[in-house]
Amino acid sequence: MSTVLQSLSTELADAVESAGRAVVAIHARRRIPASGVHWQPGVVVATNHTINRDENITLTLPDGTTAPASLAGRDPSTDLAVLKLAGQSLPVASLRRDAPPKIGELVIALGRPGPGLTASWGVVSRADGPWRTWQGAEIDSLLRLDLAIYDGFSGGPLIDAAGRVLGINTSALARGVPVTIPIATVERIVTELLERGNIRRAYLGIGTQPVRVPESLARKLELKSDLALLIVSLESGGPADRDGLLLGDVLLELDGTAVNDASDVLAKLGGDRVGKPLAARLIRGGQVKALQLTPGERPTSRAA
Amino acid sequence: MTASMTAGLAQEVAAAVDQLRQITVQVRTHRAATGAGILWNGGEPEGPGLVITNAHVVEGERATVELSDGTAARARLVARDLRRDLAALEFEPGRAVVGAVVRDSPPLRVGELVIALGHPGGLTGAATLGIIHRAESDREGRTPRWIRADVRLAPGFSGGPLADATGRLVGVNTMMQGGLALAIPAVAVEAWVRRSQTMAVS
Numbered sequence: 001m002s003t004v005l006q007s008l009s010t011e012l013a014d015a016v017e018s019a020g021r022a023v024v025a026i027h028a029r030r031r032i033p034a035s036g037v038h039w040q041p042g043v044v045v046a047t048n049h050t051i052n053r054d055e056n057i058t059l060t061l062p063d064g065t066t067a068p069a070s071l072a073g074r075d076p077s078t079d080l081a082v083l084k085l086a087g088q089s090l091p092v093a094s095l096r097r098d099a100p101p102k103i104g105e106l107v108i109a110l111g112r113p114g115p116g117l118t119a120s121w122g123v124v125s126r127a128d129g130p131w132r133t134w135q136g137a138e139i140d141s142l143l144r145l146d147l148a149i150y151d152g153f154s155g156g157p158l159i160d161a162a163g164r165v166l167g168i169n170t171s172a173l174a175r176g177v178p179v180t181i182p183i184a185t186v187e188r189i190v191t192e193l194l195e196r197g198n199i200r201r202a203y204l205g206i207g208t209q210p211v212r213v214p215e216s217l218a219r220k221l222e223l224k225s226d227l228a229l230l231i232v233s234l235e236s237g238g239p240a241d242r243d244g245l246l247l248g249d250v251l252l253e254l255d256g257t258a259v260n261d262a263s264d265v266l267a268k269l270g271g272d273r274v275g276k277p278l279a280a281r282l283i284r285g286g287q288v289k290a291l292q293l294t295p296g297e298r299p300t301s302r303a304a
Numbered sequence: 305m306t307a308s309m310t311a312g313l314a315q316e317v318a319a320a321v322d323q324l325r326q327i328t329v330q331v332r333t334h335r336a337a338t339g340a341g342i343l344w345n346g347g348e349p350e351g352p353g354l355v356i357t358n359a360h361v362v363e364g365e366r367a368t369v370e371l372s373d374g375t376a377a378r379a380r381l382v383a384r385d386l387r388r389d390l391a392a393l394e395f396e397p398g399r400a401v402v403g404a405v406v407r408d409s410p411p412l413r414v415g416e417l418v419i420a421l422g423h424p425g426g427l428t429g430a431a432t433l434g435i436i437h438r439a440e441s442d443r444e445g446r447t448p449r450w451i452r453a454d455v456r457l458a459p460g461f462s463g464g465p466l467a468d469a470t471g472r473l474v475g476v477n478t479m480m481q482g483g484l485a486l487a488i489p490a491v492a493v494e495a496w497v498r499r500s501q502t503m504a505v506s
Contacts (some may be wrong), residue, residue, distance in 0.1 A: 004309055005316040009417035009469035012435060016415030108415060108435075118438045119415050120454040148454060148483050150437065 012121070015163035016108060020117040022093040022165075023110050023156060025060035026069070026083070028053055033060065035111045035156035036083065037168060038090045043194070044083040045186055046155040048074045049172040051081050059083070061090060064115050073193030077137035077201070078185060079154075079170045082193040093157060095183050096164035101143060103127050108159050109145065109169050109178070111152025122147025133173050136201065136266040140188075143167060143180040153178065192271075200271035202295035204245075205238020206231055210261050211250060213283065221288050227260040228252050228283070239296040246284065253281040254293070269295055320419060321431040323471050327404045328421045328464055330370040330428060331361050331393070338362070340422045340464030341369060341393065342476065344497060345403030353377070353397040356493055357463030358478055359384050362391045369395055372429065383500035389478055390488065390496055391463075404465060406490045407472035412436050417469045418453050420477050420485065422461030432456055437484055447495075451475040451487040461485075 022038040026046050034050030036059065044059065051057070057069045067088055074081035101107065101124045111118045126144035133139060145158065149171050157165040158180040167180035192199055208229035218226040229251040234241050251259055254268050255278045268278060277292045329341040339361035344354045355369050362381055370376045379395035416436045424430050434455025453466060457480055466475040466487040475487025 003316075004312045005320060005417065006469045008313060012417065013413035013415040017413065020414070116439050117414050118452075119435055120437060121415075121435045148456075150454075150483065 011161060015159060015161055016110065016119050019157060019159045019163040019165065020110055021062050021091045023112045023117060025112040025114055026155060028057045032113050032151045034154055035152045037093050037157045039190060040092055042085050043190065044069060044085050045168055045190060046081045046083060047170045047172065048076050048079045048081045050154050057083060059085060060115055073197040075189055075193060075199040077133055077135035078139065078181060078189050079172050080181065080186065080189045082190055093165040096160060096166055097183055100141065101127055101166050106161050109147055109153055109156055110159060111150060111156040113152030118150060118152055120148045120150055132263050132266055139181060140184040141182045143182055145178040145180060147178060149178050200274060201298045202269040202271065202273040203298035204240040204293055204295055205235030206240045207233030208262055208265065223252065225258050229259050240293055243293045244291060245293065250283040251280060252283065254278055317433065320471050324419060324421050324465055324467055325372040325429045326402050328372060328429060329355055330423045331357050331463060332368040333363050337423060339460060339462040342465050343401055343403045345401060353395045353401050355379060355393040356476060357391050359386050359389045359391045361463040367393055369393060385496065388496060390493060392497060392500055404473040406494050407468055407474050408491055412474060414439050418455060418466050418474065420455050420457060420461055420464065420466050422464035422477065424458035424460035447489050447492045451489050453485045453487060455485045457485045
């Protein structure tokens with residue numbers, strides 16, 4: 001009788017079942033376990049904020065057995081962590097690389113907060129271009145979800161109606177709003193964490209605040225934009241301090257690009273910029289001044 | 305999915321909801337709507353009508369049940385179990401009524417579609433669609449205490465049906481906990497009704 005409804009129901013349950021074979025529970029915090037995805041043979045991807053210890057991490061596999069795992073690396077800025085799992089013949093997640101998720105697409109978030117698999121359904125509510133997390137990491141595309149978050153949501157996969165993985169879910173990157181870290185970002189971070197154990201990011205050691213340059217000064221100095229960044233803190237002995245930047249300097253441009261807020265600075269500080277000088281233009285004492293700033297490597301933080 | 309399939313899906317959901325409305329009643333006590341109930345006739349269209357609901361929906365010994373066609377009947381409490389949060393009401397339907405069909409098997413799968421009906425905030429016969437959140441049983445062969453569904457319920461859904469994509473009853477919606485709907489498994493309700501009736505006779 002109601003054939004389409006029944007087959008949709010069966011297909012959703014099939015999708016959950018097949019994708020769930022690569023979803024594990026991760027015991028690395030007190031109380032409720034978090035989820036993880038068996039991403040490539042022996043490599044489990046999880047969320048950084050749900051892993052509160054570096055040692056003594058165990059997994060509950062889909063068949064209910066327990067296995068030890070070791071932490072290969074973590075990146076607080078993307079909220080991803082990578083675990084290694086030895087000697088298990090677990091299926092790996094089937095990834096949907098070819099077609100990005102669309103707004104309104106029916107999706108399921110899977111979790112394993114213990115031996116049993118859990119699911120919640122909803123739709124992709126936003127699908128946009130690259131965005132930057134509050135800790136400065138670039139995420140390849142913004143995926144916001146309209147679905148309910150339950151225990152075990154973070155670290156679990158977002159899957160499509162065919163059971164293919166679209167990314168890793170987290171509730172910690174957007175003030176509790178459920179977002180999915182897309183496959184491209186996960187793969188980039190996994191590769192680097194497996195190679196280096198951390199994510200290399202450039203930094204200058206400055207704190208900034210957006211300011212408006214007075215119109216008369218902007219006209220006198222022939223500025224293109226009257227928005228700039230006031231240096232309000234400077235890490236003592238940090239890269240910018242060593243290169244002669246001073247508190248109270250007003251940063252206009254970095255590497256030829258006008259800087260209007262902190263994200264404009266972060267955009268110039270990818271991992272490949274460590275040790276490579278950036279040309280800076282700034283206002284000091286009412287005059288425009290040029291300075292070379294050489295980013296250092298940001299010390300790895302063990303932020304929770 | 306093609307456009308015609310989506311249109312078919314929408315029609316089928318509407319048809320399934322219409323069918324479930326036939327077995328969903330509104331329960332009122334002291335003239336206030338307190339929740340929903342499920343027609344439970346065990347395959348016997350004749351004879352007194354039996355309605356299953358939550359114990360917390362029926363405060364006293366008497367209630368009014370209103371069927372989907374708008375006819376109301378006085379009902380009396382024949383069994384109540386506070387621990388299981390179940391109550392059974394008997395009424396004279398005055399006509400043949402169709403009761404719920406319970407799904408005994410197969411076991412529910414995570415991700416399966418479910419439909420809940422109820423009467424939230426004065427609305428009658430409201431429906432909501434969701435999926436099974438967690439597999440039924442932790443221990444094999446045992447009926448779990450709750451069915452957990454990712455479906456948004458409001459007060460007024462209590463005592464109403466949770467059904468699968470074929471319209472068979474899988475649970476009695478009872479409460480929300482941490483954003484999840486908890487329903488008493490229909491098979492457990494079936495066993496409870498059988499025991500309650502034996503007790504009533506003896």
